[in-house]
Amino acid sequence: MKDLHIPFYLRLRDKLAGDIERSVLQHHAKLPSERELSKTYDLNRVTVRQALMQLESEGLIYRLIRRGWYVSPPRLFYDPSKNISFMDNVRAQGHVPETIILSKSELAASVWTNRTMGIELGAPVHLLRRCRTIDGRAVLVEHIHVNATLCPGLLDLPLDCSLTALLREHYGIRISRTRVNMYPAPLNGDQAAELNVVAGAPGLFLTRTSYDQNDQVVEFDQEFWRHDIIEIALDVLNNAADSE
Amino acid sequence: MKDLHIPFYLRLRDKLAGDIERSVLQHHAKLPSERELSKTYDLNRVTVRQALMQLESEGLIYRLIRRGWYVSPPRLFYDPSKNISFMDNVRAQGHVPETIILSKSELAASVWTNRTMGIELGAPVHLLRRCRTIDGRAVLVEHIHVNATLCPGLLDLPLDCSLTALLREHYGIRISRTRVNMYPAPLNGDQAAELNVVAGAPGLFLTRTSYDQNDQVVEFDQEFWRHDIIEIALDVLNNAADSE
């Protein structure tokens, strides 16, 4: 026998999801306050929040911390197998991208840097932290580590565009291959603050390890995305002998 | 001035995360019950659950519905750009995969099927629902739609292995390219039940659209993954003219 009872928080979820689908609520529209929803649907505020957080995890709504809940716009497509820059990709889909430099510094390679990048302990490393926005909304923060021995003075160049282009044009470094890793993970402390979300909000963690012609790690990039911003999409061409 | 106050639920999170990292708690080990944690750390059960759900969303722990919370094992690597079958991929990483047929049926193409697969309305479509496990634990359910006109009788063949192999060997169909899409999304109702998780638990939604030599959609696969199971990893080779 099936359980036909649907919890209140899922019913409210369905109601609101329906309103969004039928465009009763437009993109970036503000939802009523939690207390107001609580009153109109005669539910406890805790239950209302359960429904809202459900919708958030589905990517249908997002929140501005201590300000309210808003309807999410459609996702941005991202193809990790292609080397299209963030700026170009966003523009190609009809939106306005922006890059904000949060901080830049040079530090000595730690044990961790040695492990992930193969840079000898104490050697100089550039650390660049940037925030990217789409249509004025912060969608990701990134921490970029660059082997400073290969590109001294990099941080004095204009850093609000493609780093790969800078490396190629100013230092003759060509990225031959890039390793991309990603998995869903919540945004914590610092990243959450930059993105104006509550600590622990769902996110997508993506790393990019770029190797040069000599198979040396030039750049190690950690990207913390809001989870509801992107949809990963790639085309796979099938070679002769494969199984699935 | 920074806010130095750390909420109780995050402190408990940190404590438990530390225990897991230092292997005080082993993989698949059961955590104390919510009420017990509530008592030992002198916190309300709601607050304890907040910490547990935080750890769940980070992929550090998972839950068996109404049974308890357990420590997650490491993630499985998955390269969407390669055509390695689930079975091979799991085995290659030292685990035991299994495929369970949930249901199989033939139905007439709906409007939705027409849109996504380009099959004319009313034409026959095979629908296969499977569940995949790793070391005995259900990790994903998949709904596979196959253009039945191209492969009559497919459902009478053994379906617990690679479909692509069946299509090639029995029908001479070769998949020339596959479109892979994915984004984080919670598991709802049916999928959640199959995976023994609570409705709304975090997940990863992945679709695979396979085209044959004539660029016709042969197979449309929807996969609902537990979010903590996989890490997507792929290598990108850089061509001559790219930006980032």
Add this chain to the structure above:
DNA sequence: CCGTAATTATGGTGTAGACCAGTATCCCTT
């Protein structure tokens, strides 16, 4: 008219308690 201070409203965090629906266990009966 503008800038600032006070007020109000909002979401974020937390407590205490309750009931329900499944799971696991143990004990009793056969």
Add this chain to the structure above:
DNA sequence: AAGGGATACTGGTCTACACCATAATTACGG
């Protein structure tokens, strides 16, 4: 020894309330 039923326990859902920090708004004073 095996089966079955009562029972304790677990997580899942929900209420009612409270307090805080910050955002938005209003009121006030120069």
